[in-house]
Amino acid sequence: MRRYIVDMDAPAADLAHRLVEAIRPLGRCIVAYSGGVDSAVVAYAAHAALGDGALAITGSSASLASGELDGAIRIAQAIGIQHETLATDELADPQYLRNAPDRCFHCKTELYSKLEQEATRRGIEFILNGANVDDLGDFRPGMKAASQHRVRSPLADCGLDKNAVRALAKHWGIEIWDKPATPCLSSRLAYGVAVSPERLSMIDQAEAALRTLGFGNLRVRLHENDLARLELSLADLARMADAQLRSDVAAELRRIGFRYVTLDLEGFRSGSFQQLVPMEELTRFSQPSRA
Template sequence: MTGVSASLATGELEHAQQIAAQIGIRHEIVSTEELARAGYVANSPDRCYHCKTELYTKLTELAPSWGVSALLNGANLDDLGDYRPGMRAASEFRVLSPLAECGLNKADVRELARHWHLPCAEKPATPCLSSRIAYGEQVTPERLARIDQAEVFLRSLGLGDLRVRLHAGELARIEVPLDVLPTLTQPELREQIAQQFKALGFRFVTLDLQGFRSGSLNSLLSLSKATIPE
């Protein structure tokens, strides 16, 4: 099952459909409306809680018509060690995490995908586009589309692992692997990127000198102070 909304990056649905077809399994597509939830739009540190609540609510309603008696997610062991408010929603809806329960981490999952020759084995992780927006900055369809178009452009240059983070509405912070940084600072390419980003509506275009870090916005959080609904 794939949940589809403005927060799904370009190409992700098609990739999921490809894998489902290769495995030979049924693939359901569900439209979700997390952008209608105030808690999600506000983009507080518990944003993922509201997103997963929307998803699991929809799935709980649809499951009987699919003949499904249990809901599973793809969380692995590594996910349990990061700040993941969405896991609280999974617990509330009794959604199981078989990969994590079997003790499989991200590397294990990729190794299994290689064994079965699945195209996701080497695919860079692509979390929802809302995860690119700094906490406290509202999530809007326009911002999600802007981020998506910026990342599509960078990938057209041959880049793989990357993130375009949005801060203060108009500032783009580009994260790429450290070994790619020198390439992006070449004058001609640097100017090309800056002009493209400004055309998309970003006023400031920056390159993060620390390189690509998955979940880097979580470093801004004090986990002891993060508020998650009880």
């Protein structure tokens, strides 16, 4: 697939046409579809280009946050693309469970291997993911896994960054155009703290409880000794000045199973554990920038 340098100020309709036409020659494809805005835009474009020749598949496992699968199904139905779920078994992989900085490599290897099997069974050559240009030149073990399978990244190949992707989603009326990123639950575990279904459930329950209390963009990071480090938006950090609210939050997280509940004064930051990744790992799994 040809790669483009894109004028991000171009009208969304022009970017939409470019993306759809880039996918059209593929004939048939499987979209690795998480239900996030990036993969939803790829699913929409693939359906527009290929109709029933496009199939969206969502990997389902204990690492998927509650409600995410239902949301993915709802958006796929709104788009009109054929959609299926596929059970993945990354929690059976000791390399994944040990939760080293390359954890995402093993998760995506499991996903793409199973998608390749599905593609082969159905006579489909191409698998599309939702990586955009902002995912390049960064620590992305999952992109390394994609490079070892027959996966294409049409958003990145068309030169689209996250802002352009959101503009496209809004242009196409995809309701989650402004949805915050929702990576898998394992990304909340500090590197070296083993992944387990019990810990993933604790994180999932804690984040759901905080949202019930009105907190928005957040992460519950789990460290050794069942310590919870809460990353909240700056507005929600200010709310935590209320002593009763702090007490309610701490009590709920202790009920879920956390022994310690702490508040990160720097607030929410996506991928905050990456600052702990050794330089050799950063070099090994970084993607070349196309700037």
